[in-house]
Amino acid sequence: xxxxxxxxxxxxxxxxxxxxxxxKKSPNDIFVVVNSSxxxxxxxxxxxxxxxxxxxxxxxxxxxxxxxxDMDNTALRKDFQEKVLKMSPLNExxxxxxxxxxxxxAPPAELSERLKAVYKMAGGISYIYRSEYKEDVVSVVLVVxxxxxxx
Numbered sequence: 001x002x003x004x005x006x007x008x009x010x011x012x013x014x015x016x017x018x019x020x021x022x023x024k025k026s027p028n029d030i031f032v033v034v035n036s037s038x039x040x041x042x043x044x045x046x047x048x049x050x051x052x053x054x055x056x057x058x059x060x061x062x063x064x065x066x067x068x069x070d071m072d073n074t075a076l077r078k079d080f081q082e083k084v085l086k087m088s089p090l091n092e093x094x095x096x097x098x099x100x101x102x103x104x105x106a107p108p109a110e111l112s113e114r115l116k117a118v119y120k121m122a123g124g125i126s127y128i129y130r131s132e133y134k135e136d137v138v139s140v141v142l143v144v145x146x147x148x149x150x151x
Contacts, residue, residue: 027131
């Protein structure tokens with residue numbers, strides 16, 4: 001009886017665990033963070049992309065979105081471009097050149113101290129590595145897992 005129950009539990013765990021699911025948290029997971037005053041739960045990568053490309057300009061409560069990028073050419077910025085924006089650095093540059101010319105829209109500011117800026121700015125949104133996260137300073141709205149290397 002005990003063996004049957006154990007086998008059933010093990011089978012249930014295997015069947016309910018998504019293929020390729022990660023159980024280990026990586027310090028290189030990307031946390032998309034917002035100012036704690038923003039009343040928002042978890043959001044999709046597509047929504048975050050819309051905030052950073054300035055296609056969505058206000059939070060649900062009417063506060064203006066203030067997207068803040070990491071400095072150009074950092075590993076974190078490149079990871080964010082690839083995994084969330086689904087763009088290469090060249091594609092993002094081209095996107096913003098077009099936005100400037102056609103719509104007079106400038107890209108998000110670039111700051112090295114993004115966590116501090118998001119903490120102080122009511123509509124702030126940015127991204128950091130998990131290892132930089134400080135609990136109760138900002139709210140996490142999206143976790144983008146670091147890629148695992150196949151052996």
